[in-house]
Amino acid sequence: MSSDPAIALLRDLVQINSINPSLVAGAPGEGEIAQLIAGHMRRLGLEVDVEEVAPGRPNVVGVLEGRSPGPSLMFCGHLDTVGVDGMRAPFDPVEADGRLYGRGAQDMKGGVAAMIDAARVAAGRGLRSGRLIVAAVVDEEYASIGADALVARWGADAAVVTEPTGLEVAVAHKGFAWCEVETRGRAAHGSRPLEGRDAIVRMGRVLRALEALDRDLQSRPPHPLMGTASLHASIIGGGREMSSYPDRCVLQYERRTVGGETPLAIEHELAELLRRLRDEDAEFDAAARITVTRPAYELPQDHRLAQTLARTVARVSGRPAPFSAMTFWTDAAVLGEAGIPAVLFGPGGAGLHGVEEYVEIEDVRRCRDALAALALEWCGQ
Template identity: 45%
Template sequence: MSTPPRRRAPTVISVDSVNPDLVPGGAGESVVADLCGRWLTARGFEVHRLERRPRRPSLVAIARGTGGGRSLMLNGHLDTVGLAGYDGDPLAPRVHDGRMYGRGAFDMKGGTAAMMVAAARATAHGFLRGDVILACVADEEHGSTGTEEVLKSFTADAAIVTEPSQLQVTLAHKGFAWFEVEIEGRAAHGSRPELGVDAIAKAGHFLVPLEDLGRRLARGPAHPLLGTGTVHASVIRGGEEPSTYPARCRITLERRTVPGESADGVERELTALLDQLASTVPDFRYRLTRGLDREPFQADPGAPIVCTLTRHAERALGHPPVVRAEPFWTDCALLDRAGIPCLLFGVDGAGAHAADEYADLGSLDRLTDILTGTIAEFCS
């Protein structure tokens, strides 16, 4: 009688966890959260499952210290972007030339796995005084509702977000603010220009100074790590048919912000621009609506968690780590706003949101070692 083939144990990469807020019908985080929860429970962690949004769970796993030490939270997200367009099978992880390929290997299941293994190693003998807290969160790729939910019930003396950073110490990142500008026209038959107001043509009056605003931002004061803020039009919608003057044109825009800038300031900036057009362009009417916004982030380079991790990174790498910033947004800003000093540090690799994604396995080993040493020292 033949022996049935041995089934491979699922890995975090082989489990579909596409964010359904990005891709309708996406699997969400339930199954990968189950996998991580079993792994952590088997290693003695106290596991809490938070699921304010059905089928969108985050896990908080705690190794309690003996008392009197500093607590440390390690944060990593479980969701990924979509699978369509990936070159090959995105859920069949493969190793080639020292790289692990698959959707989420780089962004950021590699970092989440590293922080889990590091925490298990550092707490295996129960000698630490401070609590070690793992936040395996949902929805970072869209609205970060997972980290927001975690921070309603849990805190720590410091945190590390293990987003990919090429083993470079990341101490700042940009924020963003989304706005929709609706330019109002007047619908009329295309043969009756005296009755119609072309909302699309009026929108052109806005797009020109918006581009100029981008140029002025680029010439303005720069953050030492991030440079300047930016603005661009992302989506434009307007019109119904060729023979009708469009009654409205909607423009969605994104303003990337640096420390010192805020969504409130951006709203004032855009309102001033639009009010100027309303006072000078005939029949120019608008409505400005603010959408999602997230603050920029800047860490204190002298914070104890930054100094501790930097010291262990230098020991593992054989040289001082590069200090850098990221142009994209991360959950660091939410942790910082909650009063938790933090930084970002993660694996090397490439292909975030791309057709070919991988994490460098050597860097994954070094990341795990650096996190293990940092946990052991910070929480001792």
């Protein structure tokens, strides 16, 4: 078992069930893990602020002040995890072959342990100016109410979100829009085709059009880091019983977006698709709406934060740190929208949201070392 304080903290974090209760009904949420982190950060000498974002679901923010005013840096990580269906021992942090296994080990208790332990190193040396803000937030896996609450009260000149990037400096990630289409038919006895209008069969036309749209999206020139946009059908439902024409069918699909695609553009795309189907058949009746959108995020690679972090990582790991993009949406977009330039940087591993999840132990140490070096360079020592 590793005696490194970052790994000891990681073990403690994995042992606590912090499944997001908005994802899994009855799950405990972030209360217990937040309490542990608040106590840990206080012992490191940080000033700790605990803000309940929803009942039993607090953000924890630790602050290390420099000796004089100056540039501020934020580390941000989420405390919640997805569910544990199919996992053998999700809250038992087993170390083997240089890996630590358990739910959230990679996504993202490894990054949370690294950022908190980096604050321990920075506190030991002392910051010359500015401040280091270490924010552990709730609910990233569902609606990011934690990050929204964080940026309402806290600002910084730059931020590192310590999601798992395999020690790459990720300056971008895709966005998404959740879309809903309802086709309308007319209920009638199954023996009376002249009276009935089949809403499910009509949804077939929508699905065919979406398949063509997806092909088109994926054949467009890719964004250099994010790749191409895409979509997939997520959930579909309709029909009431065998002997009736279905009056209604509802499809929910997810559209993943790349830089420059606005929610309005996605709405137009969907309206246009339905208009074409209506042009082909005046009886085609459908309505659509977008239920959730989160934008893609990108920070220019020549931004001082990206450059400084890449230099620091190269120094710590002894090899150049490539710039990259993550496919999944993260809280970096919330920080970015709030005017805090952010990059993603965290340890590597595998099994994100899968039944066997692990983080590379050496990566957690390197991540901690790089974050500590960044804080000391950003704020001076």
